[in-house]
Amino acid sequence: MEIYKITSPKEWSYFANGSANILFKYTGTNDYLTHKLLRLRLLKEDEEYISTCELYDFIELKCKHLFPKQIIDIQLIVLTSEFVRGLDSAGFKLQLNERYGLLIPNILDGNYTKIALSKHCQLYLGSDDNNTAGGTHAANQLQQQPQQVQPQRLQQQPQSTQSRQTSTNVNDYTSLTQDINPLNSGQDLQQQQQQQQQKQPHFNNNIIPGGQSMNGKFTAAPLTSESTINSIIFEIKPKWLYDNKSANYCRTCSLNQLHKVQRHFCPLDLLYPNTIDQGIDDIFSRIPPDIINLIEVQNNFPLKQLFRQFLSNPDHNVFAKLKQYQKINNKNDLIENLTSSSDVSQNLSLVMTLRDVGLFIKFEKYDKNNNIHNSHNNINNLITLPPLAFSPPQPPSQSTQINGSASIPVSGSSHNHQDQDQYQTQSPAQDQSKQGQKYLVTCNIYDLDLKSRMKYKYWLQVEHELQGIYNSNNPSWRHCCKYGDQNN
Ligand SMILES: Nc1ncnc2c1ncn2[C@@H]1O[C@H](COP(=O)(O)OP(=O)(O)OP(=O)(O)O)[C@@H](O)[C@H]1O
Ligand SMILES: [Mg+2]
Ligand SMILES: [Zn+2]
Numbered sequence: 179m180e181i182y183k184i185t186s187p188k189e190w191s192y193f194a195n196g197s198a199n200i201l202f203k204y205t206g207t208n209d210y211l212t213h214k215l216l217r218l219r220l221l222k223e224d225e226e227y228i229s230t231c232e233l234y235d236f237i238e239l240k241c242k243h244l245f246p247k248q249i250i251d252i253q254l255i256v257l258t259s260e261f262v263r264g265l266d267s268a269g270f271k272l273q274l275n276e277r278y279g280l281l282i283p284n285i286l287d288g289n290y291t292k293i294a295l296s297k298h299c300q301l302y303l304g305s306d307d308n309n310t311a312g313g314t315h316a317a318n319q320l321q322q323q324p325q326q327v328q329p330q331r332l333q334q335q336p337q338s339t340q341s342r343q344t345s346t347n348v349n350d351y352t353s354l355t356q357d358i359n360p361l362n363s364g365q366d367l368q369q370q371q372q373q374q375q376q377k378q379p380h381f382n383n384n385i386i387p388g389g390q391s392m393n394g395k396f397t398a399a400p401l402t403s404e405s406t407i408n409s410i411i412f413e414i415k416p417k418w419l420y421d422n423k424s425a426n427y428c429r430t431c432s433l434n435q436l437h438k439v440q441r442h443f444c445p446l447d448l449l450y451p452n453t454i455d456q457g458i459d460d461i462f463s464r465i466p467p468d469i470i471n472l473i474e475v476q477n478n479f480p481l482k483q484l485f486r487q488f489l490s491n492p493d494h495n496v497f498a499k500l501k502q503y504q505k506i507n508n509k510n511d512l513i514e515n516l517t518s519s520s521d522v523s524q525n526l527s528l529v530m531t532l533r534d535v536g537l538f539i540k541f542e543k544y545d546k547n548n549n550i551h552n553s554h555n556n557i558n559n560l561i562t563l564p565p566l567a568f569s570p571p572q573p574p575s576q577s578t579q580i581n582g583s584a585s586i587p588v589s590g591s592s593h594n595h596q597d598q599d600q601y602q603t604q605s606p607a608q609d610q611s612k613q614g615q616k617y618l619v620t621c622n623i624y625d626l627d628l629k630s631r632m633k634y635k636y637w638l639q640v641e642h643e644l645q646g647i648y649n650s651n652n653p654s655w656r657h658c659c660k661y662g663d664q665n666n
Contacts, residue, residue: 181216181255181279184208187264190216193284198222198627200270203284213287216255217280218262221271226630230254230278236628240528244503247555248496250624253281285538285622288409291401295464296442297434298417303401303473304409403468407477412461412485412539416445419501419533421661425648428658432647433640435655444658448497453659454489458482480563480615484541487561488619496537496621504532513641519631527628530637536625544616551618563615 189206193215200218204211219230234254242249257279262272290302418429427435428446442464447457462470462482473479488494509515511526544560545551651657 179253179255179281181281182258182261185211187261187266190265192266192268192270195220195270196625199625200267200272202265211281213284215282215284217282218257218265219273219276221273225632227273228628228630230276230280233626233628234278234280236531237626240524241531241626245496245499245623248621248623249626250282250285250622255279255281282624285411285540285624290409290411293465293469295461297439298415299442299461299464300413301465301469302411302413303405303407303469304411305401305405305407401472403472403476405472405477407473407479408545409540409542410473410479410481411541412537414537414539415534416448416497416500416537417533419445419449419497419504420506421501422446422658423661425660426650426657427648427652427655429644431655431658432644435647435650435652436640436643441655445497446658448489449495449501450659451490454486456659458485458489461485478615479541479543481541483563484561484617484619485539487563488539488541488621493558494619494621496539496623500532500535504529513634513637516634516638519634522631522634527631530629530633531626534625534627534629535623538622538624540618540620540622542618542620544618556618556620559618559620561617561619563617 185204185206185208189204189208189211190202191205193201193203195201198220200220202216202218204214204216206212219227231254234252237249237252255278257277259274259277262274262276265272286302288304289306290304293301293303295301417433420429422428425432428444430445431441434441441460443457443460445457447453447460473481489497492498506512506529507525508523510521511523511529516522542551550556
């Protein structure tokens, strides 16, 4: 598709970036492009540069068949030099000689509030656009009075507004909800996040480094204690997944210690039945209690239970599947054995890509009138929690139905008696409570970038630096699980 024939650069605004790519969101009126993002390459040294065509072929030929339903749809589109130069890239340098880009669905399309939990884990709470407290907050007003604003200027003038008529509105919890609950994950974390953001700017719509909102004075919190939450997304980078046979710390935890990042969760815990609870508890430990309360009690959204369910089902556990495909079969594919770029095999290239993917795991309340929820593709993504899901912890015989067929035991509910009472007296959907609650869980894998073989030097260097950490003992960092230790 020749995108410049149906849209102009002015219809795209800066959305986010990583270290190698920048994303723009569509702000025009073309139905086909609405809800889509344009992903372009950032400027890189020649020897490290991988073109968009190479990325596209790699994803389609080498990755797609491994996760046919989960890898995010990508479409290769043709650009002109004029189009690329016309984009407002918020000061980031684009690869101007690149003639291709990728068009992808915007998973964060909607009215989401972002809660940054840690470097590799974000939480997004989606509330109804029209269902925010008081109905007067500025995000709604802005949607009625769209204005055109340049993202660079927004950085300098946070009071400015950035908006568009339809679609995405990702808000930043750290600034938006100060009045209901200041982020209480500790000074260290905030400082780390700020440092990280300064090193590697990463904006999502109206978020700027330092946790302020680009919408400035217009960010009357869309997320309030009254908010109706109908969709919740975790964005997680699982990084290196493997059976850790002997080291005290896994590769990811070792690297985080090297970078002096505060411990959040160990990705290996998400792999095994006996460690899943630990992993989930760690992930949830960074969610402020008020937010947990808003989700689980006020909105009757049993997020933790759903997350556990998602991981406990071997067909759903994307972490376990990623581990399977990250497997190194040949000792030549161990990084410490690389001696030149030509040693990087096709398998190692694939493994290195899979060690760096991102996941969007989206939990939604099932809506029987939503065609997407009812689509054939989602048949296997429905989870039905039993009618008594909100009662006090149940005996082990309690079970959960998936797809109306398989029955899988659910460990204790995270709700207490009081929650149950609230549920019974306040829930508008009491009928549903009798039949059991249905949820839709969808998982998308993004960022399957092929890495340059020239990176082998950097991989070797990092491995060298990690040697002293793998078997160290850090009093403030529990050891990672060892394969076989707990029959995992
Ligand atoms: N399809 C999508 N929908 C919504 N947001 C997205 C989507 N794809 C990416 N993002 C956001 O944009 C950010 C940067 O995108 P991406 O990970 O593709 O860039 P990158 O340069 O490859 O990053 P990294 O340096 O982590 O490899 C992501 O962390 C995510 O928050
Ligand atoms: Mg990447
Ligand atoms: Zn670990």
